[in-house]
Amino acid sequence: MQAWRRDDGRxxxxxxxxxxxxxxxxxxxxxxxxxxxxxxPISAIEDGEKILADIARRRLAHGYKRHDAGVT
Structure with a gap:
């Protein structure tokens, strides 16, 4: 799981x-x-990894910071 947080609580x-x-x-x-x-639903895990990379880029561009989700 990937997680992002912003200073305003989002x-x-x-x-x-x-x-x-x-x-x-x-x-x-x-x-x-x-x-x-x-x-x-997505076609394959490889496509999902590309989607997650796009999400990460977009979150960082919108002021979010990478956060440890704390999931084990």
């Missing part, structure tokens, strides 16, 4: 995972509350 988390049926999904949520969740 956050954004994103991860690539597989569901029980083998479908590759990108799950992302962010904002000021954890209520906003987006789940998007």
């Amino acid at each position: 956050f954004y988390y994103a991860l690539i995972t597989e569901d029980l049926f083998g479908l590759v999904l990108m799950i992302a949520h962010g904002g000021l509350t954890p209520a906003r969740v987006c789940t998007v």
Whole structure:
């Protein structure tokens, strides 16, 4: 899981995972509350890594800082 936070309290988390049926999904949520969740099917884990790189670039451009998600 990758995580970003901004000084005003906003956050954004994103991860690539597989569901029980083998479908590759990108799950992302962010904002000021954890209520906003987006789940998007993607074709392969490699495509998901490209999407995460784009998300990271966009978050950094919008003033977010990389944050340790603390997930084990």
